[in-house]
Amino acid sequence: MQFFPAPVENLIDHFARLPGIGRKTAQRLAFHILSLPEEEAKSFAEALTKAKKEIKFCRNCQNLAVEELCSICTAKGRDTSTICVVSGPKDVAAIERTYEYRGLYHVLHGVISPMNHVSPDDIRIKELLARVNTGTIKEVIMATNPDTEGEATALYISRLLNPFDIKVTRLAYGIPMGSHLEFTDEITLGRALEGRREI
Amino acid sequence: MQFFPAPVENLIDHFARLPGIGRKTAQRLAFHILSLPEEEAKSFAEALTKAKKEIKFCRNCQNLAVEELCSICTAKGRDTSTICVVSGPKDVAAIERTYEYRGLYHVLHGVISPMNHVSPDDIRIKELLARVNTGTIKEVIMATNPDTEGEATALYISRLLNPFDIKVTRLAYGIPMGSHLEFTDEITLGRALEGRREI
Numbered sequence: 001m002q003f004f005p006a007p008v009e010n011l012i013d014h015f016a017r018l019p020g021i022g023r024k025t026a027q028r029l030a031f032h033i034l035s036l037p038e039e040e041a042k043s044f045a046e047a048l049t050k051a052k053k054e055i056k057f058c059r060n061c062q063n064l065a066v067e068e069l070c071s072i073c074t075a076k077g078r079d080t081s082t083i084c085v086v087s088g089p090k091d092v093a094a095i096e097r098t099y100e101y102r103g104l105y106h107v108l109h110g111v112i113s114p115m116n117h118v119s120p121d122d123i124r125i126k127e128l129l130a131r132v133n134t135g136t137i138k139e140v141i142m143a144t145n146p147d148t149e150g151e152a153t154a155l156y157i158s159r160l161l162n163p164f165d166i167k168v169t170r171l172a173y174g175i176p177m178g179s180h181l182e183f184t185d186e187i188t189l190g191r192a193l194e195g196r197r198e199i
Numbered sequence: 200m201q202f203f204p205a206p207v208e209n210l211i212d213h214f215a216r217l218p219g220i221g222r223k224t225a226q227r228l229a230f231h232i233l234s235l236p237e238e239e240a241k242s243f244a245e246a247l248t249k250a251k252k253e254i255k256f257c258r259n260c261q262n263l264a265v266e267e268l269c270s271i272c273t274a275k276g277r278d279t280s281t282i283c284v285v286s287g288p289k290d291v292a293a294i295e296r297t298y299e300y301r302g303l304y305h306v307l308h309g310v311i312s313p314m315n316h317v318s319p320d321d322i323r324i325k326e327l328l329a330r331v332n333t334g335t336i337k338e339v340i341m342a343t344n345p346d347t348e349g350e351a352t353a354l355y356i357s358r359l360l361n362p363f364d365i366k367v368t369r370l371a372y373g374i375p376m377g378s379h380l381e382f383t384d385e386i387t388l389g390r391a392l393e394g395r396r397e398i
Contacts, residue, residue, distance in 0.1 A: 003295045005254060007250040010246045011249075011250040013246075014243045021228075027289065028219070031287075032217055032218050033251060034251065041251040042251075044213045044244075044247055045245070046244070047206070047209045047210045047212075048232060048244040049240060050210075051206040051210040051232060052232060064204050064233075065204060070204070
């Protein structure tokens with residue numbers, strides 16, 4: 001039984017299909033759209049189709065791009081001999097926000113996960129090997145998430161990179177800044193001890 | 200500084216403008232859209248513009264409608280002598296879901312709220328008076344929310360309806376079904392006592 005006119009129910013349905021949006025929230029969002037000026041709703045609709053249509057993957061690093069190459073691969077002054085391997089475009093944004101890294105990236109678009117039927121062939125590992133194969137790369141930084149699947153993926157790729165004469169590194173594990181030893185889980189604390197450095 | 204291509208940032212911006220959607224959630228939703236098949240994103244975009252374009256207000260009850268009159272006003276077998284006055288279309292849906300009410304509605308589109316600069320002229324009270332003025336209405340049920348503004352609006356309208364020879368009623372206050380006396384606030388409990396009925 002529908003209690004709203006069909007176009008409204010249809011819009012609610014679309015919102016409710018988004019991850020983490022329940023029926024009540026979807027209803028609230030749909031009514032918000034109805035309260036917007038028409039041009040705003042139109043511009044939202046255009047943003048949806050445009051994002052979907054105009055975004056492709058960078059030919060080099062597989063990051064999101066509007067052109068053939070992404071804005072990082074075409075940027076001047078970046079260290080093209082270093083590749084930071086991440087699982088998704090959001091991780092690229094997270095690392096860029098530090099303003100600490102000046103090398104390039106490689107976006108895998110996923111991690112190896114037998115549980116979810118994601119095999120090494122399903123993520124962009126071949127493309128990474130091809131880049132390393134050109135001989136211009138000196139270091140590959142594995143920056144997948146420090147969970148089981150991210151670790152396994154990092155290990156898997158680092159083995160594939162063994163035959164090449166390059167440095168393969170992994171992000172440091174340790175206590176996050178601003179936290180307390182008291183509340184740090186034992187695995188993280190163990191890794192922090194293991195990775196201790198001279199001051 | 201933008202870390203995603205412009206079309207993606209633009210889509211994130213649009214999502215982030217929705218009520219209750221923060222930057223992180225907006226990012227998650229935008230990436231979900233990127234992962235959808237193109238037709239799905241297109242159908243979402245169409246749902247947005249269509250809802251905005253096709254929805255108008257019912258000439259009679261001011262509820263959302265696709266035609267001149269809404270589906271309730273044109274439905275057969277409804278009691279056209281009773282009007283239930285609510286503040287918004289969501290309240291119509293809430294009451295319809297009970298399947299207990301067979302009369303018509305009147306949607307005010309707001310409540311009187313001097314704090315938010317909403318005066319009686321800003322909501323659809325005139326339209327209600329015009330309907331009552333036709334002389335076919337026997338009862339008006341005030342079903343605005345039981346908060347300060349909803350109460351004040353109900354009282355204001357009931358006074359305007361005084362000169363007419365009709366019954367003006369208000370929804371019953373009391374303990375919600377399934378709750379505990381122990382946890383019911385004292386105002387609700389006081390109202391429940393006041394409105395007690397013989398079994």
